[in-house]
Each structure stands twice: as C-alpha cells, then as structure tokens.
Amino acid sequence: MANLRWLATLLMSLPIVLTGCGNGGGDSGGNTTNALTPPAGLVERDESPIYAVGVPVVPETVSNSGGAISQCTVSPPLPPGLSLDPQSCTISGTPTGDSHATVYTITASNAAGSSTTRVEIEVKDVPIAPDGLDYLDRSVIYPANAPITPNTPISTGGEITQYSVSPALPAGLAIDPQTGVITGTPTAVTASAVYTVTGANSVDSVQALLTIEVAAVAVPPVGLVYVDRLPEYIVGVPITYNEPAYTGGEVTQFSISPALPAGLTLNTQSGVISGTPTVELAQTTFFITASNSAGSATVQITLTVATAQVGSWQPADAMTLGRFRHTATLLPDGRVLVAAGNRKQATSAAELFDPSTNGWTRTGSLARSRQAHSATLLSDGRVLVAGGFGTGGGNALSSAELFDPAAGSWSQTGSLGQQRDSHTATLLLDGRVLVAGGEGQGGSTGALASAELYDPATGTWSPTGNLGQARKQHTATLLPNGRVLVAGGEDAGGGALASAELYDPATGTWSSTGSMSQARNAYAAAQLTDGSVLAVGGFDGTNALATAELYDPAAGTWSTTGSLQQARDFHTATRMASGRVLVAGGTDGSDLFVSELYNPTTGNWSQVGSLEQMREQHTATLLTDGRVLVTGGIGRGILSYTELFH
Template sequence: MRSLYPASLPASHRTFFLLLALLFTCLLSACNDDDAPQPPAGLTYGMTSAIYQVGTAIVANRPTASGGAIDRYAVSPALPAGLSLDAATGVISGTPTAASASTVYTVMAQNAAGTATARVQIEVRGAAAAPAALTYRETTVTYTVGAAIPANAPTSSGGPITTYAIAPALPAGLTLDAQTGIISGTPTAAAPATTYTVTGTNVAGTVTVTLRITVQLAVAAPASLSYATANALYVTTEPITPNTPVSTGGPIASFTVSPALPAGLSLNANTGAITGTPAARQPSATYTIVGSNAAGSAQAQLQIGVTARGSFSTATPPAPMPLPVHYFAATRLPNGIVLVTGGFSAGGITNSAWLYDPNANAWSPAASMTTPRNGHTATLLSDGRVLVAGGQIATSTETATAEIFDPLANTWTPVASMSETRENHTATLLGNGKVLVAGGFDLSGAHTFRAGMELFDPVTATWTQMTHPLSTPRGQHAAALLPDGNVLMVGGVNSSGFVTSAERVAIDDSGTTVQPAPISGNVTMGTVLNDGTILATSDRSNNAYRYDPATATWTASTMLATRAIPTITTLADGRVLVAGGTISGGVRTNTTEIYNPDTNTWTAGASMTDGRGAAQAVVLADGSVLIMGGFSGSGEVSSVERYTP
C-alpha cells in the first residue's frame, strides 16, 4: 500500500499529514452522506376509496409523494380484473371487467433508500355509483398576489368524479382543472374572502364541497394547523387511512415532523398528509407537525400509537391437553414449564396434575394431588413451589384443605387446612412471601359467602386467620397486589347480589378501607398492569375499568364485547389480552381483544381456532401466551393455543 506521506519527513510532519488525510476522509464521507438518496415519503392517492362500474373506463387515480425520487411502484393484492398499476408512474387506470367486493389495496413506492406505502380501497359494481365525499387539502386558505400557489388537490370516495366545476369564478390567475379538480395558478389581484362551491359529477350523481379563498397583497403566515385525526391508534401491517391537515391563514408551503414518525409511516412534505403501513408496535407518543411558508409557521400536535393484533400458532399448534378440563388452575414454574392442576372433566372433578413443556411441545403427567378439586387457587411461592388451596371436591362440597407441589421432587405434601371451606376465592402472593386467601363461598346448606381472610406462611406451613375480615362477604371477585404491598379486592357476588364495592386490605391486619367501584357482575376478573394500575371487568357489560391506586379513581373504557369468564392476561409489552369467554346467546367465542393502556382503548386481536370459556392463560418465558382448556358449551376443550403478541 502506498504511504500517505514521504518516508523522509520528520515524525511530527508525518503526524500532521496523517491527521490532514484523516480530516479529508471524514469530510469526503460527510459529503457522500449528504448526497445519499432519500426514501419516498407521504405517498397518497387522489381517490383513497373508489367505487367503479364494470365496463366503464376509470378516471386515472394518480399518486403524490415527497422525499426521494420513486423508481417503481407495486400493489398488493392484485387489482380487480381490468385495472392495472403503472409500475413507473403509480397511476391506477383501466376498465373493470368484473364486479369485485370492497377491498383494501396497499400500493408500495420504492427506491434504493426505502419504501412508502398508501392505502387505496376499491369496489367494482355492475352499476355506476355516485360520488360519496369530496374534500380538498386546503379548505380555508389565504393566497398572495404574485406567488404561485401549492396545487390544491381534491380527494374523493364513492364513484369516481369525471368532471369538476366551481362557482363563482376563482380569483384572477387561478384555475380549476375540470378533469382532476386541482386548483392551481398564480393570483394576479387581491380578492376578499369568498366562499366557492366545487361540484364533482359523474353519470350517477354529484357531490359538493365549499372552499374559502382570500387573496392578499402580502405574504401571510399560516394561522392554524390541525389534523383530521388528532389521536390515532394504528395496527401493524395494515395501511392507514391518510391523515390530512387542515389549515387557515397563509398557504403552507412545506411540512416537517418531529420526532420521526413510527416505522412505515411518512409525512408528505408538500401536502402534510401522513400515510403508510406501520411496521412495528409502539406506545402512543406525541408528534409535532410544523407547517411553514416564507412568512411564518403554525404547528399541530398528534398522538400516534401502533398496536398489533398478534397471531396464533397454526403451523405447529401446541399439543392438546391429555385430560381436557375447565375450572382448573395453571401456573408457570420458574423453569418455564406450566403446571395444570385439577378442574372439572368429563369424568367429574379430578385430582390429576400435568406438566407442559413449551420447548418440547409435550405434556407429561405430574404426581396427582392428594385431593380432587376445582374452583381452587394455585399460587407460585417465592421458593418455586406451588400452594394449592380450597376448591370444590364434590357437588356442593367445598374443602379447606391445602397442599404444596415440589417441582424438583414431583411430590405433593398436605399442609395445614384453612379455617374455612371455600371455593372461587382469591389467593395473592405478598411481598413478604406469604399468601393472602380471601372470600369465596361454600355451596353446602345455605350457600355461605365468606368474608374471612387468612395468611399462609410457607416457612411454617401454617395458616393465621386475619382479625379483621372483609367488610362485605364476596366470591368470584378479583384481587390484586397494590404497589404499597396491600391488596385490593374488587366486585364479585354474595347472597345479596352483585358486590359493587372495592376494599383495600391492609396486610398488617389493621382493617380494610371500602370505596365504591363501578364493577357489577357475577364474575369479576382483573389484572395488574405494568404501571401498577389495575384493569377489571365483569360479565354484566362490555365496560372495563382501570383503577389508579395513587388517586383511588376509576377510568372507564369500552370493550368490543361483553364476555363471561374469558382469560385476562397482561402481556410483556404492557398491553392486556382478553380471550374467549361466553358472549350473547351463550356462545363460547374464539375472538380476542387487546387493551392498549396508553390510549385506554380496545383493539380486535387475532382469533383462536376454538371458542372457549373458563379456560386458563399463562404468559410463557418468551412473552407468548398459552391458552388451554375451558368449556365449549357442549364439553371440555382439549386444544391448546399459543398467542404471539
């Protein structure tokens, strides 16, 4: 290799030349970075939703984009028969030859630096459809004499518009393209604020939109900027409906956004439209859009989050349960294996226990419990053992017995019994390693609902009854460990009906604090979120409620369905998966939905193969969720499904 400096130079001079060469290399690299191609951005179409007619040539649907020059276009899935996408220009044209259902098509604009995507929804009918909607990028705008305006292009839906007209005539120097509807030109004289009506027509009907246009002598800054959707929650892999800006004051010449939009989304620097297909899930965040011209700028803030529907394994589904059951318990052990205990099977209440290994996708029998039981609790102790307590051992016969499973020895050891028989109670592992058991009921005789609480100490294997019971007896309630180490009991049922209160249980046995709760139902289910708040719901409505321990307040959200005994699971990423359950008409559904805590909204998730209620769900070590067993309405469900968020 040739030297960068003469060998005869002194060492100090050689050092100088070496540094000079390194500086030159860095500057050259920086210049090359500045010249690097930019990916396309802000791809959108003039008609984002169109209804075409068989046998009638469509009005060419043309794209707009900013960013780097586009090398090629592609679309997925294939367009309806007779229509085509020009790979070089992105124009959609042609004559439909057959009817087709309304379908969302994803158009991809690509160059060497990246890809932008846009959503186009197309339906082909046998008869012509009238235009359904017409709007413009700028509906209230101020232009300046002598300054060419940014082309103001329309978007429409329904049947394609074949001709455009405007009344009254535009200000001098501006024109409306009768075929495309684009308003362009350079104003030549001032004009007062005037309302103009643009009419879009095809053979089936018309649609109108009003614009407010002012022409002034001096450049004016934009006065305001807002977006059609200020708080958006998108779904990965699904192209978004373009989010377009609305501004007043001087026309906006360029748009910028900070920070960068979620991967797969982009901002059109000329029109301000946000388009694309989100590539990855991310929590809701604030984005600032700035619209500028030579005289100034205006800005808008958007909240954008991206969720995902997830998927269930279909190519290699988990092995089915050797003994299908419902009303059982499932516990993930420290080694990642899942322990299933008891439950109600076709043969009645069982004492069987099974181990599922996710890595081997195989079940193996564990030692049987000493007592058959369903409606019991199974609590993973701090030392890796599992405490099983209470439950029903025969029809209308509850038990106070408890036993501990040792995974290393594969043995069950009976321990001291609780002071009361109970099923459908709660068991909460406390920060000190003890377990708090509360409530439940006994169906023998008068159907007694329990208010008593007791603590299990794994060190001594004994129970201590709490001096202060619950203020209200309750069973089928939810319990959650609070950030301060105490426990919240929510909802449930007792002999008086649905329990519409919550109470904080002080683990130092100083009593409970009662407060109203919006929950009302036969069975209350809850889960602790990553921020320490608690999400709870019941089988009486599609409302869910989030409890903030810091303020002792509840925030409501609306689920997609009312579900009885679904599974409710906090995912590793902080969202909540609710799966299955019984919906209207007594149907055990296979649907799921996802709670997004950053937006307090629900999104449909991927569907299971089988409908089920009274199943169990466990988060595995890799963040996936194992959903198993349950009841279908006619019998126990043997299948096991694995959900990947």
C-alpha cells in the first residue's frame, strides 16, 4: 500500500543499533516510587478526526505514561455538542453544527505539573470517507503469556466508526470493534501471519495490514524509525505527533537522550512525542531507545524548535474527497478549483476552496474521470483541463473540458490530437496554451515528443513543433521573453533527464539550451522575481536529490545553488510574495513533513515549520492574500486534509 511504503525503505536506509538487555529508563505510568510526577506523553487516540453533524462520536480517549491525571482542560472550547471529561480527558458527544478545522490544546495536570497535547477537529454537514488506516505496531512479535501494550490505530480523514479483522487474531488477542485498539494476552505460540484490519464508516472503508507473530520468549526489537526524522516545531504551537515504527519484538519501554525541550514529552509506552514547545532549540540530535527484556534498538532524530518568523502551517478544512494526481488552479476571484485526481480510482469530482472561510464547497463534476491531467487558467477566467488518464495504466485521454467559474459547470471543448498524461500545459503570452510531452496511450508508447497548441477562440488544438527529446514528468516555465523552458523529466526508456529546451511561439519550434548539472525526474521548479528558474530536488534514477540549480534565460545556462537539507521528489515549490520559494513535502523513501524556504539573495535554504500531514504528489497554490494552500496527496492514505502556510 502506498501509505505504508515509507516503512520498508526506512528500515533499510537508517542505521540500527542493537544493544544488550535493558529497560531504557523512564516512567511507564505505573510509578514505582511514591513521588508524584506530572502527566507525560499525552496522546489522543485519534489526532485529527473529521466528524459529521448529528453522528455520535466514538469517545476520544487519551494515553498518558506519566503521573495520574487529576484535571483536564481544553482550549479553545470544543465544537457545539462535544465535551471534555475534566478527569479523564475523554472527548464525547454528538456534534450539532458545522465547525471549521481547528487545533484544540488539551492540558492534563496534577499537583506535580501539567502536560499538553493536541487534537485537530473538523465537523462537516455530512460524513466523508476515511483517508487511510495504519497502526503504531504494524509488524510485531509478542511473547506468549504476557499482556501486550494496546496497539492503537492511526486513522486519517472521516471518523472510522467500525473495525473488523481477518483472519481472527491469535488466541488471547482481541480488537475493539468501535475503536480498533488491539489488546489482550496471547496464549499460544503462533507463526507469523498477515492480518487485514478494515475500518469503515457510512461512506467507505480503508484497510491496514498487520504482521503478528507470537513467540515462546521475548525477542529484541529491530529497525526503529520515526515518521518525522527532521522535525521543526514552532514555539507555542502544539506539535503533530511524531510516531515510531519498528519490527521484531514488542517494545515495552521507550526512552530519549538528551531530554526533550520544555513542553515536549515522550510517551514511554508508545514512543510518541507530543506536546507544545515553549522554548527555542537549535538543531539538536536526540537518541531514542526502544527496549524490552530481550534487548533494544536505538535511532536518532534531529529536532529544531523555532519562533515563527517567516510563517507556519495551520489547518484548513478538509476537502470532501481525498485525492492525489489532481490539479489546483487559482481563479480570478481568489478561490481555488481542485479538479479530478485519484482516490482508489480516478474521479471526476471537483470542489472550490474559499480563502475567506478556509472551507470547501462542491462544484460541477467533469465529464470524464481523470488523473495526471493538466489545468490551465485562460485569459478569460475559464479553466482548461486536458488529457490525463482514467483508472488503470495505459489509459491516456485526449479529451479536454472547460470550467466556467461563474456557472460552476464544465463543458466539452476540442480534443487533443494525441492522448497523453503527465504532460505540461503553459499559457502563452498570446492566450494560447502549449501542451508538451507526457505519456501516450499504452505502455509501449512511453514518453512523448509531440506538442500541440490550444486556441481558446476556436476551442481547437493544432500540432506544433516536436520536442527534441521525448519526456514526461518534466517542468515547463514561461520566461519573460515569451519563450517556454522545458527541462528534465523521464525519457521513453524510463531514465531521468538533464537536458532542457526552449519553445519559441513565433516560429513554433524548439531549440536546445544548457543542460542541468543533474538528471531530474519528478522535481519542482519555480520562477524567481528576476526571471531565472529554480529547479530543486527530484529523482536521478537511483536516489532522491537535495541539490538545486538556477537557469539564466539571458545566458541559457544553469548554475548550482544551495542544497536542501532534505532530499526529496514529488514535492512542490512555490514562489511567495516575498520572492522566497517554499518547498513542501515530497518523499525520500518515506513521505515527508519537512518544508524549507529558499532565499534568492543568499542562495541558501532554511528549514521552516513541519507540515501537519506528511504528503507527496500534492498541490501547492499561492493565494491572493499571500498564503500557500497545500491540498491532498499521499501520506497516511490518500489525503483529504489541506493546510495553509502563512
């Protein structure tokens, strides 16, 4: 599954340290001394639920590995119809009205002190489908006749209200049909097997695969990793949970060294890091140890806490449908049109984001379901969607459609001369649209060299000069002189490309220009205020890249510039109103939270606050008010979540 692939790569790529027996220290919640300690490691069972009006919520409980909780508070007040138990921190009730996506800070305290955690809640008028399902322990070996640490699901999107598992869990273990939490004491040695957990609500279902074995004796954990390896947190902003994953024997104790910065705590039972940082911290390496009676494994993460100086990420309402390989287009009135994409299969659904409310409304659906298509804002305010492919590979489309923002409806327009997906579409200075390259119909066609022009006045396409190099998953940038720079991508044989070429609208021909210093596929490009073009990250055929380079239109050459701190591909790059470039998400084997900002004056990158949801193959749109809207993508499932950088 796409949302689980990060684990396998991380287990192979990160260093693993195995040590002898030891418990790793820390307080597991069952204090062995008389000294009272503050609550610590607070973790809500469901960190970002999307509820529906009139539907009772599954009680939202909290895990605490510190001292006993005596009082709970929440800020701001929960949505109407929901309440927080002042002793247990459990959220329950039935929402009575819509509520925008909001981060709520829960504070649990006792006489020794307090600890915080976050829960992000949105209430929609109707239920939406869950995005994805995962588990804290997705591949684990339990010792027989020992109680397990409850294995808690991690769900995204619409609230899951019912869980089931197939085949039946090993004897002594059970799954809660309402919460999905797995508990019990395994009573017999059981061979390793894969169990499918299904989480459903009234709209749809999602699945997670668990590998469980019961051994006669405890075995050590191995392969410890954290979902966010390079987090940057913002002072005063509750953090998104940073969760571990591992294989081998069940972990019974987590510890960390050095101590986390003030306001953050580690749940010593689950290994989750949560809280609200209260002080700045320069980039620091922390060592986290996961242990049981048989041994331990250690991993490092590099953590930064900063004061928000250039912006931070905040939640916006979720879309009504999770999707990736979609398009997002800024309309003249400031709204954003998100069209089509993939959720389990290609969709024709479209919706509109309103920056004044940070909310979404449905609009007319396309005539064809499509993904990996292009969307171009025309000079008259309409949006041209072209090509893409339907469900399944080798199904490229030639059809094109026009969206009328005033009517909220789509109409057919002339079809492309060639079926294609993963192409580029560029609005020329004369109002025509240049479509270049892409992948053709059928696996044998591969990348395309053909290009065509759309004339909005006639609604028809005409061929224009062919690219010198067939390519797909490249970028195209309109230069100040009216020519179009196409660079990189993947060739017909699947190899990453470094070559670049220029299209001249006056002659309808392409000419070679300087090549990039590195081949780049699935990278991102942004035009700077001086007209130069920044190419950043990508995949060279072997590895994700951290390098970046600049194209000088006057000289027709590329020069290297500062490198990212985090290599990535399938990310976004957005030039902000300040002229700096925001790079967000992507993947380097695992889907990423980390975002970075490029300063054209210095040529250097600086890390900025982490995304709330790790994601790749998402979209990023600069709004008229200067904020950046990120939508969808792949993370823990196919995401409906959106967020804003401002």
